[in-house]
Amino acid sequence: MKKILGFALVALMGVFMLSCSNGGGIEKAKEIVQELKDKGANMNVDELKTKLMDFANAIKPVTEKVAEIGKKIEADPSKALDYANEMKEAGAEEIEGLMSEMEAACNKIPAFKELEKDPDFQKKMLETMGVNM
Numbered sequence: 652m653k654k655i656l657g658f659a660l661v662a663l664m665g666v667f668m669l670s671c672s673n674g675g676g677i678e679k680a681k682e683i684v685q686e687l688k689d690k691g692a693n694m695n696v697d698e699l700k701t702k703l704m705d706f707a708n709a710i711k712p713v714t715e716k717v718a719e720i721g722k723k724i725e726a727d728p729s730k731a732l733d734y735a736n737e738m739k740e741a742g743a744e745e746i747e748g749l750m751s752e753m754e755a756a757c758n759k760i761p762a763f764k765e766l767e768k769d770p771d772f773q774k775k776m777l778e779t780m781g782v783n784m
Contacts, residue, residue, distance in 0.1 A: 679709040680749050687756035696762045700772060706753060707779040713746050715781040 683706045687694075694702065720738065724731045757763045766772055 676709045676712050677745060677749070680706055680746075680753075683709065684749055684752045684756060687753065687760065691756055691760040691763075694760060694762055696765050699757075699760060699762045699766060703757075703766070703776060704779055707776050710746065710749070711779065711781050718781060 683702055687702060691699070691702075717738075720734045724734055
């Protein structure tokens with residue numbers, strides 16, 4: 652599971668980051684992170700899986716956009732700064748913060764230990780986020 656979070660965080664930070672084009676995804680992700688902080692300790696594995704998939708779906712517009720911009724940067728590295736500025740202007744720092752908060756919250760949830768050992772769930776979550784590894 653740490654690999655999922657690590658890959659997701661690297662994907663977001665590696666291309667600098669991006670916020671959702673509409674506030675709905677960010678707001679939904681914030682709600683999920685808060686719920687993980689407040690109620691996560693009492694969640695079983697299935698409940699935690701559901702919340703993490705909800706989080707992945709909420710940030711999917713961001714991760715897909717990051718992947719798209721990453722491909723543009725690979726195609727024309729000379730424009731990397733332009734794309735980085737574009738992402739920064741969109742509010743990328745907020746998404747980076749949410750990923751960090753989500754990871755910190757999960758590390759305090761007992762059921763998370765089981766998910767760290769589940770490569771199928773990790774793969775499914777990455778696919779849901781639009782991150783191809």
